[in-house]
Amino acid sequence: MDDSIFTKIIKGEIPCRKVYEDDDVIAFLDINPLSDGHVLVVPKEQIDLIWDLDNETYAHLWQTAKNIAQAIQAELNPLRVGVVVEGLDVPHAHIHLVPLYDRDTLQLHHDYPVDISDERLDNIANSIKERLIAI
């Protein structure tokens, strides 16, 4: 597996504006911020899907995100700090912490709500419920 851009940052091969680091997690400013104080919180282990992290790392990642969000809130005073988990560009799990200074910063890119029949909604709910029993 090739090193992701975030692994290169973790290894010190690429610079970043770091706000936090410990043995398992690093956090730095996003290079293309959606707003002032947009931070990425990243596990050092290079795993694509955040849902595939082991439970301990997952919990630590979110606890770190909470701490940093509170620091952002206190320092930058946004309306609140939003959270996005997307990862469509960088296949290395990460949490976006996006300070929201208005209602538009995280505007979704498509029209919503989508038009879904009641039958389809029932099917979706049931299939997720059944899958959960198997997990």
Ligand code: AMP
């Ligand atoms: P996504 O994978 O869609 O969740 O987004 C990846 C994010 O990583 C984008 O917001 C990029 O601006 C950000 N990003 C990419 N390269 C760097 C970098 N070298 N330093 C900081 N942020 C980066």
